Amino acid sequence: MHSESPEDRDALREKIIGLGETSLHKSYYPELQSRLAELERFRALLDQTYDAIFLIRADTGKLADINASARQYLGYSREELLAKPFIDLISPQQKAWLVEFVQKSGDQLSKPGQTFTAPLVSRSGTEIPMEITVRSVTFGAEQYVVAVARDITDRIRTERELRIKESALESSTNGILIADLTGAVMYANRSCAAMFGYERADAIAGRNLEAFFADPTVGEKVTVHLLANPAIVQETVGLRSNGSPFHIQISGSVVQNDAGQPLCIMLIVMDITDRILNEQMKRETYAQLGKNIEQFAILGDHIRNPLQVIVGYAEMIDDPFAKRILEQARRIDDLVAELDRGWVESANVRQFLRRHGEGVEPSEEVFFHFSNRKQEDI
Amino acid sequence: MIQRSQLDLRKFVVPEFICGHGALQLAGRYARNFGMKQVLLVTDPGVRAAGWAGAVGESLVEAGVSFTVFDSISVNPRSRQVMAGMETYLAEECNGIVAVGGGSPMDCAKGIGIASSNMRDIRTFEGVDRVPVPAPPLICIPTTAGSSADVSQFAIITDEERKRKIGIVSKAVVPDISLLDPEPLTTMSRDLTVDSGIDTLSHAVETYVSNASSPMTDVHALEAIRLITSTLPAVLEEPDNLNLRFSTLLASLHAGLAFSNASVGAAHAMAHSLGGAYDLVHGRCNALLLEHVMAANYEAEPERYNRIGAIIGRGGATPAEKVAAFRRALGVTETLAAVGVREDAIPALAEAAYNDPCMVTNPRNFTCEDIERIYMYAF
Numbered sequence: 001m002h003s004e005s006p007e008d009r010d011a012l013r014e015k016i017i018g019l020g021e022t023s024l025h026k027s028y029y030p031e032l033q034s035r036l037a038e039l040e041r042f043r044a045l046l047d048q049t050y051d052a053i054f055l056i057r058a059d060t061g062k063l064a065d066i067n068a069s070a071r072q073y074l075g076y077s078r079e080e081l082l083a084k085p086f087i088d089l090i091s092p093q094q095k096a097w098l099v100e101f102v103q104k105s106g107d108q109l110s111k112p113g114q115t116f117t118a119p120l121v122s123r124s125g126t127e128i129p130m131e132i133t134v135r136s137v138t139f140g141a142e143q144y145v146v147a148v149a150r151d152i153t154d155r156i157r158t159e160r161e162l163r164i165k166e167s168a169l170e171s172s173t174n175g176i177l178i179a180d181l182t183g184a185v186m187y188a189n190r191s192c193a194a195m196f197g198y199e200r201a202d203a204i205a206g207r208n209l210e211a212f213f214a215d216p217t218v219g220e221k222v223t224v225h226l227l228a229n230p231a232i233v234q235e236t237v238g239l240r241s242n243g244s245p246f247h248i249q250i251s252g253s254v255v256q257n258d259a260g261q262p263l264c265i266m267l268i269v270m271d272i273t274d275r276i277l278n279e280q281m282k283r284e285t286y287a288q289l290g291k292n293i294e295q296f297a298i299l300g301d302h303i304r305n306p307l308q309v310i311v312g313y314a315e316m317i318d319d320p321f322a323k324r325i326l327e328q329a330r331r332i333d334d335l336v337a338e339l340d341r342g343w344v345e346s347a348n349v350r351q352f353l354r355r356h357g358e359g360v361e362p363s364e365e366v367f368f369h370f371s372n373r374k375q376e377d378i
Numbered sequence: 379m380i381q382r383s384q385l386d387l388r389k390f391v392v393p394e395f396i397c398g399h400g401a402l403q404l405a406g407r408y409a410r411n412f413g414m415k416q417v418l419l420v421t422d423p424g425v426r427a428a429g430w431a432g433a434v435g436e437s438l439v440e441a442g443v444s445f446t447v448f449d450s451i452s453v454n455p456r457s458r459q460v461m462a463g464m465e466t467y468l469a470e471e472c473n474g475i476v477a478v479g480g481g482s483p484m485d486c487a488k489g490i491g492i493a494s495s496n497m498r499d500i501r502t503f504e505g506v507d508r509v510p511v512p513a514p515p516l517i518c519i520p521t522t523a524g525s526s527a528d529v530s531q532f533a534i535i536t537d538e539e540r541k542r543k544i545g546i547v548s549k550a551v552v553p554d555i556s557l558l559d560p561e562p563l564t565t566m567s568r569d570l571t572v573d574s575g576i577d578t579l580s581h582a583v584e585t586y587v588s589n590a591s592s593p594m595t596d597v598h599a600l601e602a603i604r605l606i607t608s609t610l611p612a613v614l615e616e617p618d619n620l621n622l623r624f625s626t627l628l629a630s631l632h633a634g635l636a637f638s639n640a641s642v643g644a645a646h647a648m649a650h651s652l653g654g655a656y657d658l659v660h661g662r663c664n665a666l667l668l669e670h671v672m673a674a675n676y677e678a679e680p681e682r683y684n685r686i687g688a689i690i691g692r693g694g695a696t697p698a699e700k701v702a703a704f705r706r707a708l709g710v711t712e713t714l715a716a717v718g719v720r721e722d723a724i725p726a727l728a729e730a731a732y733n734d735p736c737m738v739t740n741p742r743n744f745t746c747e748d749i750e751r752i753y754m755y756a757f
Contacts, residue, residue, distance in 0.1 A: 018388075026513075026551075026552050028515075
């Protein structure tokens, strides 16, 4: 340190004398200003939050401080709010309950997370549903309660809408299954549970889709298909909890988040056993009808051939009864002609039924069909 | 040598102080007025045993101010003790400090204050004007008459790792108020009375010849020399005499007001070096060095030294000889060798002294070799 220059020592001496740039008398003011600026910054931060923050004097219940959101929600000026007890801001129906809550909470208020919901009443009288978290704090020797109120208007509306949607799902006469992307069932409504023979809907949750189809690969195939396509409609064979098969139609789609990423799949399941059996019965009836029509045509020919012989013989004989035989033969021929016309009409009816799909092949609208079972196998 | 003129720029900083019998009992009132809610009461075991920390504590309680005692402080307070005090200050959520004791507790209290307000190791403040955030309010109640730490801008802390004292010089460490009560001085031992009294004399002499002295500091320095040389021998005879004790307290106050503004010189720089290396009592180090520094400085300020000699009066031909006679009369007769200083350590001691901030206001610019020679005179 021998190298310290005279200039350095002169500068040091100046500072020791008190003439240095920062050789100032001890003053708390710059630090005070710095702390005040810090507080201002913190207040600005609090004012930016959407939550309404109230500092309440524990002894009087009056407000000691509030942030900007509290003023904006309630429509009072800061001065007006600071003159009010916090309880006056609570909906009249909830006041007694809140007093009881605070008394019951007691020491618990010093711990975080004491939360209740109650409407706050704005200057205009509007009740704003709020979730309010309270905590007891001590500043210096003063006891306060900090209440942070969050507007839950949107949340309540969303919850109500969600409940309606849940009720709609639950009360649907169609079975509804929601499964994750691995095929594990997350939700099944009552109809679905009943359809598959389960006593309770929650007995289905957690099972894999393969448990619900006679062909266990159907669940996986449906999932794979839905990850590549927007929807699927398919008729297949379901499997009840007791192992008995039944006809179902499934309509599936993928549920996506806002970013378009798949979250889960939803299947609407309809029991189509009655329809399938009806169709089968119609097909059989129609086939019988065709057979009958053909038999009518053959029967007409079978009748006409001997009738032609009878007419031939009758024309060859000269007998007073021949005329009457010919008359009866013509009547029989008319009857056969009548039967022929009936056969043509029946053929037209069959043509009409074919054209309009009654009792014929399944719907042309099926997008996808896995089952290699023939209709007549079931 | 720096040429002086009465037109030179000078500053004079005086903290608030209350002096007189019963001043100690005002501690609580002032703590409350400073907004203190939880005080760190900084003291040492000796002062606590003497009952003065308890008396201040009672005053705080009466004023409704809570406090926590921190007394883990030795002579020549260590940097670790300062940092331990800072931890206590923060852990107890204190917002003010009351120091009761001699130079060690008061310097430690200053260190605790700036370390906690700046959240830094105390050793990083070494030097002049290196305290950016002032310490929290500090009330000092001196129980010795010598260090003048209760009114000064100095805090001297021992860096244990480097075995040297570091000087923290800043207006930010000047206490907010000093309560100067003569009664606590009555429990000082004879040795402590002598060492702190000679410390007062050293402050006053070195300030009067400081190249930063001013008319204002001169008044206080000369009054301090007059008071301490006239009353110290008497107070040793009558240690319970409050008037005599008060005179030594006033002497210390005058010396403190002087040296806090004009600083001191080579004797203090060398005493800091010596005390840091050998953990010797600061006042005793000054007692062994002052006359030799005066002799070495004499040619730089003969008139001022002669005036000092005139005030001291009898005892020798030169001012230095008079100071030597004065300390011998007080029973201080040893040498540096006698207190354990090794001759081969002197170059290192001289180098540390050369770099001490007190050296820059010495009336003569000493080289390290000059300083070594002075040590050898005292050896």
